Amino acid sequence: MTPLGVGLIGTGYMGKCHALAWNSVAPVFGDVERPRLAVLAEASQELAEKKARELGFEQATGDWRSLVTDPAVDVVSITTPNAFHPDMAIAALEAGKHVWCEKPMATKLTDAERMLAAARASGKVAALGYNYIQNPVVRLIRRLLDEGRIGEVNHVRLEMDEDFMADPEELFYWKSEATSGHGALDDFGVHALSLVWTLFGGVRRVCSHMAKPYADRPLREGGRRAVETYDIATTLIELENGASGVIALNRSAWGRKGRIFVQLFGSKGTVVYDQERMNEVQLYTTDGPKEIQGFRTILTAPHHPPYDKFIPAPGHGLGFNELKIIECRQLIGRIRGEAATLIEFEDGIRIERTVDAIARSAHAGQWVDVATDQGKRAA
Amino acid sequence: MTPLGVGLIGTGYMGKCHALAWNSVAPVFGDVERPRLAVLAEASQELAEKKARELGFEQATGDWRSLVTDPAVDVVSITTPNAFHPDMAIAALEAGKHVWCEKPMATKLTDAERMLAAARASGKVAALGYNYIQNPVVRLIRRLLDEGRIGEVNHVRLEMDEDFMADPEELFYWKSEATSGHGALDDFGVHALSLVWTLFGGVRRVCSHMAKPYADRPLREGGRRAVETYDIATTLIELENGASGVIALNRSAWGRKGRIFVQLFGSKGTVVYDQERMNEVQLYTTDGPKEIQGFRTILTAPHHPPYDKFIPAPGHGLGFNELKIIECRQLIGRIRGEAATLIEFEDGIRIERTVDAIARSAHAGQWVDVATDQGKRAA
Amino acid sequence: MTPLGVGLIGTGYMGKCHALAWNSVAPVFGDVERPRLAVLAEASQELAEKKARELGFEQATGDWRSLVTDPAVDVVSITTPNAFHPDMAIAALEAGKHVWCEKPMATKLTDAERMLAAARASGKVAALGYNYIQNPVVRLIRRLLDEGRIGEVNHVRLEMDEDFMADPEELFYWKSEATSGHGALDDFGVHALSLVWTLFGGVRRVCSHMAKPYADRPLREGGRRAVETYDIATTLIELENGASGVIALNRSAWGRKGRIFVQLFGSKGTVVYDQERMNEVQLYTTDGPKEIQGFRTILTAPHHPPYDKFIPAPGHGLGFNELKIIECRQLIGRIRGEAATLIEFEDGIRIERTVDAIARSAHAGQWVDVATDQGKRAA
Amino acid sequence: MTPLGVGLIGTGYMGKCHALAWNSVAPVFGDVERPRLAVLAEASQELAEKKARELGFEQATGDWRSLVTDPAVDVVSITTPNAFHPDMAIAALEAGKHVWCEKPMATKLTDAERMLAAARASGKVAALGYNYIQNPVVRLIRRLLDEGRIGEVNHVRLEMDEDFMADPEELFYWKSEATSGHGALDDFGVHALSLVWTLFGGVRRVCSHMAKPYADRPLREGGRRAVETYDIATTLIELENGASGVIALNRSAWGRKGRIFVQLFGSKGTVVYDQERMNEVQLYTTDGPKEIQGFRTILTAPHHPPYDKFIPAPGHGLGFNELKIIECRQLIGRIRGEAATLIEFEDGIRIERTVDAIARSAHAGQWVDVATDQGKRAA
Incomplete structure (x- = not known):
């Protein structure tokens, strides 16, 4: 080749x-x-x-x-x-x-x-480029779900928080302009949605509240300008599979740097994951005696592929950039015709439609159904 | 006396x-x-x-x-x-x-x-009996807020999760009957509301989604009975002070035993608290050089009153029951005519009205204003 | 009665x-x-x-x-x-x-x-009054050991750290005088030894190093006085059961408030415990598939007696003072003639002899056998 | 070039x-x-x-x-x-x-x-190839020490634990043969020594205990063979700068995968670091009011060079392999004649001599001085 x-x-x-x-x-x-x-x-x-x-x-x-x-x-x-x-x-x-x-x-x-x-x-x-879904930890979570280790997931919570917009006295720049999009929602909230998509599939309907923690920001030339985008977006969701949940996004969250906190509640256990500790996942199951049940912290290891392609020893840790290498390998495989874990435009559009529904919901102050492409596909 | x-x-x-x-x-x-x-x-x-x-x-x-x-x-x-x-x-x-x-x-x-x-x-x-607000950690948080250590709080997230209803095969009992109330919301969610009240005052409006993770539960006599209450309640909130937030409640959350997870985001910092580690609070501030900023874990100590009444050494830890002793002391003080940290009926009614608004919101699928007692007080 | x-x-x-x-x-x-x-x-x-x-x-x-x-x-x-x-x-x-x-x-x-x-x-x-051994968590650990959940313990590490002597500019007081004892070793290190005794029995021999982080301290009346006790004591140990280990004590450890960190390594797993989070214990076992092995954090609960006597709900937490109530109940039981978990003078003398051996070892700079009371018992 | x-x-x-x-x-x-x-x-x-x-x-x-x-x-x-x-x-x-x-x-x-x-x-x-010292976190620690943020370090504890030899029923292989070296000490303990060297310089004297958790291991051909190396090595140390400490190594530590746990106690604060969470460091200082003192968790960020060469956003995390890229850049710089953070043979020999002293100490059961190369340099 x-x-x-x-x-x-x-x-x-x-x-x-x-x-x-x-x-x-x-x-x-x-x-x-x-x-x-x-x-x-x-x-x-x-x-x-x-x-x-x-x-x-x-x-x-x-x-x-x-x-x-x-x-x-x-x-x-x-x-x-x-x-x-x-x-x-x-x-x-x-x-x-x-x-x-x-x-x-x-x-x-x-x-x-x-x-x-x-x-x-x-x-x-x-x-x-939805690289977070390439984390071996996310693959492991998917496998845990597939194996039924936490039973049927009935409730999900996702939080994505960073603090690059947290300082109210930082100069106004394009991320506060409406032309840049809605704010936290499309700026990075799509990553949270990519995880929902990868783990559970589509979102059925949403009810969102978007907020501006700071009404205005200083201009370099003096004075202040009104902020037009929403640094905070909190959204109630219903998944197509029937589970309920919430997605909370905040790019003005002091102290959070790359947090994507995921809690998946099932009928037989719970999975918890935090991207700031991207080489760990927590799992609670109801197996075994009650006296020793507890959330276990699983460290990534060669038996969590494709961690093994990077390091043959467990617990040594991958980095953020290395997720992109995995994504790249998936892409090459996909081009070759292999099965691949990737969000392609066919799936990505589902995320975009969910973003759109969330934004409309926030503006209307009510629940909004996420559009499906049945019609479009038919067209 | x-x-x-x-x-x-x-x-x-x-x-x-x-x-x-x-x-x-x-x-x-x-x-x-x-x-x-x-x-x-x-x-x-x-x-x-x-x-x-x-x-x-x-x-x-x-x-x-x-x-x-x-x-x-x-x-x-x-x-x-x-x-x-x-x-x-x-x-x-x-x-x-x-x-x-x-x-x-x-x-x-x-x-x-x-x-x-x-x-x-x-x-x-x-x-x-809102004992969680008596935790010296909560008093410390209030003091941090009063001192402006995290600036103006613009976003709050509260989660309260336990797993006493998490097993779908546990027998149907009265907590699944409608006569017992709404479910997680009034069963324990009021504790989360008591913290909101203590730290920030009233809730202005709410938009809630309540869910039943399990449609029915087994009966002792065989067969199954439909569940009538909601083990999960997730609510978007707007506080009277203008902050936005979310309150997520789940009494079917496997692995969570007494979790009340609180995240308070301000213009100058963040406070995080988990009742399962009730002798700790995490604080992030923007003081000092960036290179050494991070969430600090503060352990309770005699300088966090009234911890000192129990133990003269720091970091040794109070227990859940001891919060009630503090509450009792507040009550006695209040009876004596001293200032006290207590939620009395005058304030408690605000929590009840918020519960009522949340339940109505969930049933209506829309935002609901929390009733104030202006009229009633006037009457 | x-x-x-x-x-x-x-x-x-x-x-x-x-x-x-x-x-x-x-x-x-x-x-x-x-x-x-x-x-x-x-x-x-x-x-x-x-x-x-x-x-x-x-x-x-x-x-x-x-x-x-x-x-x-x-x-x-x-x-x-x-x-x-x-x-x-x-x-x-x-x-x-x-x-x-x-x-x-x-x-x-x-x-x-x-x-x-x-x-x-x-x-x-x-x-x-060795109250730490009364923690339901310690009882659970003993049970885990008895059940063989981590196999045969072959190595132990105990650390006990506080910071009440950490400030070099705090005034000289009696804890720095030789008449008060050796220093960290007998001041609080005996608690660590009480855990060793409770979990494993006797110590066979020791090799210790004691250190003074600060040579002198200020006097109220001006000038400084040489410190006579050792705030730090680090000791290699061999247990009577053959396991090796180390006990590290430091009462000048900034930031540590009530830390007693215990690591027990066995042939089939590991137990980790930190008194600063006294309602948790971590357990790693080799049961089940490798992919989901990890340290689990077990929260205390009614199924960890006598937690149930205090609180019927799991994860709500006991406090330090409540360990003394448990100890008191053991004492009453013992007086009544019941079996009890207590360190009586018969056992406490073993701890004292270990302390004595450690101090002698530190001064001699060599390994010292811990005296047994064979001779004395015979006498 | x-x-x-x-x-x-x-x-x-x-x-x-x-x-x-x-x-x-x-x-x-x-x-x-x-x-x-x-x-x-x-x-x-x-x-x-x-x-x-x-x-x-x-x-x-x-x-x-x-x-x-x-x-x-x-x-x-x-x-x-x-x-x-x-x-x-x-x-x-x-x-x-x-x-x-x-x-x-x-x-x-x-x-x-x-x-x-x-x-x-x-x-x-x-x-x-001492790559752990290349972690931006270690560079940050060195800077914290240089700036005096934790005052004068008087006590250090280092633990390095993995579990690749933890299973007693794993077949005997060359790592259990004496020809492979001493065991955990030289197999990976030198990494701990490289951190000591980088942060503090030389070790003055040592007193070690080495142990075999398992006396023998099974042979593929049946029967068992006596283990000749020591999976556990615990060593009391005195640094040339006067600080005391301990280095604990265990390659049979179930559940530990890549743990290098470092605790540095100083007269004004404490630093704690765990390689299994290699993008974090904990710092306790005595600055500011007592009520809010606590260990802060600092996440690596672009202001911790050379993290910035990899990722422009904080908290996203480097991986183990990326430390080698940093080491490689240091090496190239050194070849070019730039100042570099590297352990060259001139320094590495100090680590080797310390290993040698530790092994001799363990065999002799007494304190051993680490050889200096004064004589050799003179020769």
């Missing part, structure tokens, strides 16, 4: 993360051809060249459109701000490239639907 | 807890007269006598009505099932006794309003 | 703790006669009277010798500084009273041996 | 870890030339070729001697079993190559001394 040619658009947080994943996937897994880091696109030729040097790409361009049509490119990593995703993903798909696009799909649902249509039309793989 | 004469009705979980508190309050605090354990009432004379012997009461009766009018009794501890609270409390108040009634006030809001009216008419102290 | 008459000598930290225990043992357990709080002795008549009022004793005396011979007294609680223990305990035993003496027995091994002789001669119960 | 040519000997646990580090160091740090993965050596040509393909090396050889003299190789990664280190490292150094050798240096102190001599003679960089 000839190596995949990779095109990378964007070199911010996630751009570097993609680059590192493409760079490491072959030696980590040992069962895939080393991808060719073909072209890197950035806002300017100069920046692109600098980054290409640093990240090991062969060519650099200041024009992403030339990248998506470059014959050396088989798959395009899209890691630019969300508003750019639709144009780039659609262009890449139309040029016959596979796409690996960071979450969320788009800032508007209609754009996301267009992206899905392009993916369907292209027949190419169109995957989203 | 002559010692208070105590009448105790009920000797279950909370009855014993009251008895132990009355028994220990004097030697623990050293500044109050030892109360006289005068009369104990139980369902039968025989049981009453057995329990009086065990718990150290002078007299025993199978008729609570004789207790509430007994001249030896100054204050009546009411620890019977909730449905009995209104009659007993009102009778005691009308007999000119102080009342210490376990939470919640009643199973119906109208009954609770009648209790409040009786308390107002009597001029006696009418306090409720 | 007529109620036991109690005499209490000393009303400091442990004196109050004894008083509270004697006061609560009957209502908590419900199966013993309420003891009569007969006489309280303090350094002066005035102080004794004040404390008797607070703690509920009938009579007060400034002369402990009159207390130990008072016919109203059946059992004497000795809670004075360690140097007073021998005279008081011996006098009480010689007067035909049962003795409940706070740990350690004495500041010198020879005194402890005299106390043991007096106990043997008297035929009375002579128990020591 | 022309890229470094890398030769890798060995492709086990650490071999792959080195390969991944060489592969990622350039894109992660962005400030070094991408090394050229020139030659890989394994036990056979066939295995070497397979691994070269997987790990991305240009050439493969079954003869490590040809690798160390290959002109394409500038630096040799040695990751073979410890017994091979001396010959390989000396040969590489004599061939004028830089050496990056996994810890420990050798199985015998005399061999390690020969390695040091070769390094000195060569003038090349000779570094050891």
Whole structure:
């Protein structure tokens, strides 16, 4: 098999993360051809060249459109701000490239639907960057659920909290502008939804409350500007499988850095997980004598694949960036035609529709059903 | 001052807890007269006598009505099932006794309003058994809030979870009957509301979802009976002070035994508390260099009063029962005319109205305003 | 059975703790006669009277010798500084009273041996105040060991750390004087040894290192005085059962308040326990599939007796003072002739001899065998 | 600067870890030339070729001697079993190559001394693979110590525990043979010593106890064979700076997977760290009001370099393998002549001498001084 040619658009947080994943996937897994880091696109030729040097790409361009049509490119990593995703993903798909696009799909649902249509039309793989679902711990949780270790899950709670917007005196910037989206909900809440999707499938209906902890923020030039987005979003949910739950998001949560706290309550046990301690999961089951029942803390280990591809000893710990390497391996497998754990546009649209329903619910102050694509699929 | 004469009705979980508190309050605090354990009432004379012997009461009766009018009794501890609270409390108040009634006030809001009216008419102290607010840790939290250590609180999350209803194959009993109340909400959720009240004051409006994890439960005589109460209640809230939040209750939460998990997010920090580790509180502040910021775990100590009345060394830990001793001391102080931390009927009614609003919200599937007593007070 | 008459000598930290225990043992357990709080002795008549009022004793005396011979007294609680223990305990035993003496027995091994002789001669119960062993968690650990849940224990680590001597600028006081004993070793390290004794039996030999974190401390009158005791003691041990281990003690350990951290490694699992979270124990076993093995945190519950005597609900937590109530119940049982979990002088002398061996080892810088009482018993 | 040519000997646990580090160091740090993965050596040509393909090396050889003299190789990664280190490292150094050798240096102190001599003679960089000291958390601890945040450290405790030898019924293999070394001490205890060295410098004297939890182990062919190495080693230490402490090692510690638990007690605070939660450190200081003092849990973040080279967001977590990338960057810097955090042979020999002293102490049952190289340096 000839190596995949990779095109990378964007070199911010996630751009570097993609680059590192493409760079490491072959030696980590040992069962895939080393991808060719073909072209890197950035806002300017100069920046692109600098980054290409640093990240090991062969060519650099200041024009992403030339990248998506470059014959050396088989798959395009899209890691630019969300508003750019639709144009780039659609262009890449139309040029016959596979796409690996960071979450969320788009800032508007209609754009996301267009992206899905392009993916369907292209027949190419169109995957989203929901890396948290790649954590071996999440795979383990799925396995625990499948095995019935905690019985039937009837209630779920997910919290996702960070504090990058927690300081009320930090200058107003684009994340507080309405054009950036709803706020915590689409900025990072989609990660929580990706976990719900991966573990349980669809959300049936939602009732949300979104809040602004700070009415305004200072401007560099003096004065203050009203905040337009919601740093807090708290949502009651009903899953399609009948379970109830809540998703609580807060990007102004002092002290929380990368917390995704998940509590899954079942008829025979409970699973608890915190992304800030991403190499652990807690499990309570009703097995054995009552006197010794308790939440056990399971440390990741080689028997939690694909941890074994990284480290042969248990309890030594993977890092956040390494989840992207796993995601990359899944993507390559998917392109090869293997079964893969990935959220592709077909599934990602479900998350986007849930986001849309949550936002509408919050504005209307009432329960809203999440749209299904029955009609669209039929169309 | 002559010692208070105590009448105790009920000797279950909370009855014993009251008895132990009355028994220990004097030697623990050293500044109050030892109360006289005068009369104990139980369902039968025989049981009453057995329990009086065990718990150290002078007299025993199978008729609570004789207790509430007994001249030896100054204050009546009411620890019977909730449905009995209104009659007993009102009778005691009308007999000119102080009342210490376990939470919640009643199973119906109208009954609770009648209790409040009786308390107002009597001029006696009418306090409720919301012992969690007596934890020195909760006092510390209040002090942290007052001192502005975490700035202005803009978002709160409270969870209260136990697992005494978690087994779907446990026999149907009265807690699954509608006559017992709504379910988790009034069964124990009022404790969470008592913390909200103590720390922040009133709740303005609510939007709730209540769920039954198990549709039915087995009957002793065979077959199964449909469950009528809600083991799960999840509620979006807006506080009167403007903060948003969520209260999540689950009495079918496997592995949770006495969890009351509280997260308070402010403009300058965060407070986190878990009743299962009731001698700790976590605090994050933005003081000092970023490099060393983190949640600190504060252990209770003599400088967190009234811990010092129990133990002169830090970090040695109070127990659940000891919170009741603190509550008892507050009650005695209140009867003496001192300032006290207590939820009296005047305040307790606010919790009852919030419960009522939550239940109505869940049934209506929409936001409901919590009633205020402006009108009633005017009336 | 007529109620036991109690005499209490000393009303400091442990004196109050004894008083509270004697006061609560009957209502908590419900199966013993309420003891009569007969006489309280303090350094002066005035102080004794004040404390008797607070703690509920009938009579007060400034002369402990009159207390130990008072016919109203059946059992004497000795809670004075360690140097007073021998005279008081011996006098009480010689007067035909049962003795409940706070740990350690004495500041010198020879005194402890005299106390043991007096106990043997008297035929009375002579128990020591090693309350940590009364924690339901410790009982659970013993049961886990007996059931073989972690196989054969081959290695143990115990740490006991507090920070009441951690500030180098705190004034010199008697705990830094050689007359007070060795330092951390006998000041509180005996608690760690009491756990070793309770769980495993005797220590065969020891090799210790004692250290002074601060060479001198300030005097109130100016200048500084050399510290004579050792705030730190770290000891390699070999148990009589063949297991190896270490006991690390530090009373200058900033941030540690009541930590007793115990790690027990066995051939089939591990037990971990921290007194600062005294209502939890961690257990790792090799049962079940590897993928879900992990340390489980067991919360105390009614099925961990005698927790049930305090609270009928799990996970609500006992406090430090309540361990003394359990100890008191054991003592009453022992006086009644029941089997009891108690460290009596017969066993306590083993701890004292271990302390003596550790101190000698530290001074000699070499391994020292712990004396056994074979010879003495033979004598 | 022309890229470094890398030769890798060995492709086990650490071999792959080195390969991944060489592969990622350039894109992660962005400030070094991408090394050229020139030659890989394994036990056979066939295995070497397979691994070269997987790990991305240009050439493969079954003869490590040809690798160390290959002109394409500038630096040799040695990751073979410890017994091979001396010959390989000396040969590489004599061939004028830089050496990056996994810890420990050798199985015998005399061999390690020969390695040091070769390094000195060569003038090349000779570094050891002590990756735990590269954790940003350890760098932070060093900074906290340098800044005096916990005052003067007077007592240290280190524990290193895993459970790969915990099953007594696992077949006898080479780690239980005396030829493999002492046991836990040199197998992994050197990591604990590397932390001591990095944070505090040298160890002055030691007193150790080594134990065999299991006397024998089963043989594949039936019967059992006596265990010759010590899975447990517990050592009292005195540091050159005067602090006392203990190092406890156990490779039969059920449930511990990669635990390195470090407690550093100072005159103004305490630092606690556990490698199983390698992205956290706990700090207690005496700053601020007593009421809010407590151990704070600091999560790694971009302000803890070089975390920032991996992830721009705090609390997202590095993994074990990523420590090797940091070590690799340090090594490249050192080769370039920059200051570097590395344990080179000059320092590593101090660890080897400490190991030697510990082993001698355990066998002699007494305190042993750690040899210094004054004489040798003079020679």
